[in-house]
Amino acid sequence: MVFLDIEINETVIIPPSELNPSSLLLRKAIILRLLNYISRKKASEEHGYYVAVRTLNTVGDGEVNGLTGDVHFPVSFNCATTKPYKGEILIGTIDRVRRQGIFLISGPIQNIFLSEKTMKDYQFNNIEEPVFVSANGQSKFEKGGNVRFRILGVKWIESDREFQVLGTIAGDFLGPV
Amino acid sequence: MSADEDENAAELKIGEEFLKAKCLMNCEVALILDRRLEQLQQMSDDPTNQMSQVFEKSHQYVKRFSRYKNQDAVKQVREILSRNKLAEFELCVLGNLCPETVEEAIAMVPSLKMEDDHMLLDMDPLTNMVQLSSSECSC
Numbered sequence: 387m388v389f390l391d392i393e394i395n396e397t398v399i400i401p402p403s404e405l406n407p408s409s410l411l412l413r414k415a416i417i418l419r420l421l422n423y424i425s426r427k428k429a430s431e432e433h434g435y436y437v438a439v440r441t442l443n444t445v446g447d448g449e450v451n452g453l454t455g456d457v458h459f460p461v462s463f464n465c466a467t468t469k470p471y472k473g474e475i476l477i478g479t480i481d482r483v484r485r486q487g488i489f490l491i492s493g494p495i496q497n498i499f500l501s502e503k504t505m506k507d508y509q510f511n512n513i514e515e516p517v518f519v520s521a522n523g524q525s526k527f528e529k530g531g532n533v534r535f536r537i538l539g540v541k542w543i544e545s546d547r548e549f550q551v552l553g554t555i556a557g558d559f560l561g562p563v
Numbered sequence: 564m565s566a567d568e569d570e571n572a573a574e575l576k577i578g579e580e581f582l583k584a585k586c587l588m589n590c591e592v593a594l595i596l597d598r599r600l601e602q603l604q605q606m607s608d609d610p611t612n613q614m615s616q617v618f619e620k621s622h623q624y625v626k627r628f629s630r631y632k633n634q635d636a637v638k639q640v641r642e643i644l645s646r647n648k649l650a651e652f653e654l655c656v657l658g659n660l661c662p663e664t665v666e667e668a669i670a671m672v673p674s675l676k677m678e679d680d681h682m683l684l685d686m687d688p689l690t691n692m693v694q695l696s697s698s699e700c701s702c
Contacts, residue, residue: 387624388655389587425615437592437621438599466587466595468621475660475671477628493624494617558670559662 387476387493389468391440392433395460398423400448402455416445416459424465429549431542434469435494470495470540470551477563478553480531483516488527490535490553497543497550500535504554525562532563586651588658590629590637596622630661650674 404415421439429435446460470476478490478498487505490498502510508518508527518527527533535553543550555561587595596618603614631637644654653672662668 387589387659388652389589389592391585391587425618428615428617435617435621437617438596440595466592473673475656491620494620496620559667 387468387470388474389437389466390434391464391466393443393462393464394433395462396420396423398459398461400457400459402457405457413445416461417442420461420463428547429494430547431544433465434467434549437466437468437494440464440466468493470537470549472537472540474537475534475560476537476553477532477534480527480529480533483518483527483529485510485512485516488518488533490533495549495551497548498535498553499551500533500553500555504556527562534560534563536560584651586655588629588637588641588655589625590631590640590658592621593625593629594634594637596625628659630659 398416398419400412400415400419404412406412406415420442424436424439427436441464443462443464446462448457448459450457476492478492478495480488481491481496482489485502487499487501487503490500492498502508502518505518505527508520511517511519515528520526533555535555536557537551538554539552541550541552599618600614600622631640640658641654644658649657653674656672657668660671662671
């Protein structure tokens with residue numbers, strides 16, 4: 387997975403109770419609000435998952451909202467983000483094994499599905515616990531194992547604010563590792 | 564989602580602003596997140612609930628899959644890889660996956676196929692990296 391460090395412009399809203407003549411405390415309030423905002427926002431379709439805010443570049447002049455008394459500060463900062471792309475190769479940990487396929491987790495992406503149709507050489511086996519075993523019994527997919535896969539498609543789910551990924555292991559060097 | 568038809572990491576079409584952005588390898592992100600964790604613990608009044616889920620999951624993932632544990636190895640790897648004409652994105656994929664042969668590298672990063680004259684040059688840095696990773700790796 388590739389992590390990108392991008393510059394983002396946002397507006398931070400400070401309520402009048404936190405406005406303070408000392409500029410240091412004001413800066414602290416802005417930073418805390420920004421961190422809170424980003425951690426609640428979690429991810430966006432455009433930038434992907436927000437992992438960590440790295441540096442605060444500039445804070446612009448505040449604009450007072452006449453009705454509520456809040457001050458809007460335009461802020462520019464650098465943030466480490468990660469976004470899954472079609473065609474990308476990732477390593478994921480197996481979370482659930484089902485007859486129709488397996489579910490993987492890779493970093494912040496919780497929702498990756500590998501259909502059993504792409505795993506033609508593997509048989510579903512449900513003796514003690516569900517696993518997919520290869521024809522020669524050498525390799526298998528079980529909960530907790532690692533899989534190298536390629537992303538076939540990515541979908542942004544607005545209601546959960548996360549990405550849904552469809553993967554495949556059809557290709558060289560892909561499969562359980 | 565009209566962007567999806569054009570976006571394809573295999574051909575390095577990932578949107579302009581991402582091509583220009585700086586890419587971070589797993590090991591670099593591990594160092595960044597470790598430092599953030601320390602800062603959060605020092606700075607907050609309420610240490611129990613400062614980490615978002617995204618932060619925590621990314622931290623676990625990156626710790627698990629980062630090949631090089633110390634900072635000097637990380638700098639060396641980045642330096643070795645930047646000697647070739649690679650896009651930042653390709654550089655990071657190679658640094659993360661550490662392919663051992665040229666074929667594996669092309670399979671991981673299909674956009675490398677377009678620069679076949681440079682393929683011979685690529686082999687040496689890759690073998691250097693594999694040696695570095697086997698001496699430093701403690702996963």
